[in-house]
Amino acid sequence: MAKPFIHAKSSVKKFGGNINDYLEIHNLLDSSKSVIADNRHRSLTHNSWFVSTIIERIFGTTIFNSEGKEVSTREIAEQHILEDFGGFIPSGQDFLQELEYKEWMNGNGYPASRIKIEKTSSIFIPFDYD
Numbered sequence: 001m002a003k004p005f006i007h008a009k010s011s012v013k014k015f016g017g018n019i020n021d022y023l024e025i026h027n028l029l030d031s032s033k034s035v036i037a038d039n040r041h042r043s044l045t046h047n048s049w050f051v052s053t054i055i056e057r058i059f060g061t062t063i064f065n066s067e068g069k070e071v072s073t074r075e076i077a078e079q080h081i082l083e084d085f086g087g088f089i090p091s092g093q094d095f096l097q098e099l100e101y102k103e104w105m106n107g108n109g110y111p112a113s114r115i116k117i118e119k120t121s122s123i124f125i126p127f128d129y130d
Contacts (some may be wrong), residue, residue, distance in 0.1 A: 004030050016080060017065025025076050029062060029093045043095035046084060050092075051077040 009074035011022035029050075032041035044050070048064055059073040081089045106110050 007083065010083060011076055011079060015076070016067045016069050017071075021063065021065040021071075022076055025073060026054065026080055028055075028058065029080050042084065043076060046081045047090050047092045047095060051081065051089065083124060084126045 004023060005019065008019040008022040011017075012019055014052070026107040029045045030041075032044040032103055035044065036042055045054075051102070054107045055073050055077045061074070062072055063076075078089060101130075102111070103109050
């Protein structure tokens, strides 16, 4: 699946109601496309931690759709991810263990994006916050 609208249509088939009942949840799940346009964006939102922690904190445990039916927000998000991954929900660890560890992740040095900004910009970026 590619678009939040398509996922919302799928939610209507599964849970009833209308597309607008589910679109906001599906939009959030795919909002990470604004950070990186390929499927690596899924590492931020398409995982079991995001579903069980973030979705429920933002939308609550359940919503009531336009037919008055109570629907689990977790199930809506799980459905989205199951559709995108062909039947499984990755954990955060599944994604993070694939990252190459860099020293800046431990507070030593800086990522390439900061170094590039410093070389091409007149923006002052402080080096020490202590």
